[in-house]
Amino acid sequence: MSPSQDAPLIELKGIRKAFGQNVILDGLDLSIRKGEALAIIGPSGTGKSTILRIIAGLLAPDEGEIYIQGQKREGLVEDAPDPVGIGMVFQQAALFDSLNVYENVGFSLFQHTHLSSEDIQNLVDRKLDMVGLPGIGDRFPAQLSGGMRKRVSFARAIMENPEDVHSRPEVLLYDEPTAGLDPIASTVIEDLIRNLQCNEVGCSTYVMVTHQDSTIRRTADRIIFLYQGKVQWEGQVKDIDTIDHPMVRQFFNGQVEGPIQVAK
Template structure:
């Protein structure tokens, strides 16, 4: 096993009177493909936002490459860059694909616009969308929007190695897509992990979709009741007799997972 990249220790989060995460411990290792699964509303996306530094836990500690991180992302500079791909792609409708993908560099770097445009086109090529830089999000299909958000996530300044994301967080990247479009996205996730020129060898994903879980995960954790209930390698999903895992993958209403509204 590689060295720990991200560590969550005793992480708790409550919204109102509802406890979403209850002293969760989680370690993500260098080069790992981790998928977090479980019923809706169990805190999976909350974990991603806490890792990204977009949401602060109520209790617990977060370590990035062994260094404790305190506060939100705008309050400090992490020992590494973490990118996030949101469930609904989160593209700016008023901007072109070029402006969306290159947004951070256009806003914050001293790189010339011509060079940024070239980097944008290179990243669009990596995600299978050459020639789309001047389109608007309204001209894209759902699957194309997802890929544009991937291109944005891997965008970095070639003169600043620290800007290259060491980890990508994917929140339901295949939600709402048809099976073929989902396969394209699943393949792309793996390609970006394997590509030596993206620097994104580690990712953490939240997914409900069976094919996505099985095709993109090395390790799986099952979250329910605010705690990690089960974890194992992806090929152990069909071998475990854990009742929650069995109920989840059989889509049964009978079992220890409480069915909302029943």
């Protein structure tokens, strides 16, 4: 039976994750619908990046269930393919320093396909054009600015395998995509995130972890506020300045005093 049009694209039910005695996620429920631009916000150390890694299939929860397009995931991403492609852009870009841009972006194709080097180069060139970096395939990560490295990691995340029709990423996961960038470079990345959502590559849905006010306002439609392993509030970006939720107000106003406990 095919999933209902109204069914979530991704659904987390009762997710619990602890590292030693430190409970990071405590019975988390989360639904993500196709075409949604979702931002996960909250204080540092509350499990936001952990959620992304669980969605990506890179980390298994201790308890709970994960459904991708209505299909229950068993194990990690390498154990069985998900019904939709999920790509992840890591906070530090996570490029291989010893490989040039061409080799970084085409890495999965070199590893998992029988494509010729010429075919891979054409695919890489197409992705680099999409992220606004044409003609840099022969450069190494050390030769790139922070914003350029981020965009190269975007190109890698949206790379599909033409030998596998299911490899095209439907969902992109962004972990602090504008962290450490100046305001202009951040704007470039924010615009790129929105442009990729509207592009033909298929990445119409994304989930983002961010602390940056401009990134939240310019790239998200819906927000969930995470604290103490649970969703404490969810709403629309337009609600940010009018909502009277004390945690949300404390977070956006940068106040030390409030219900969010600040480490001193």
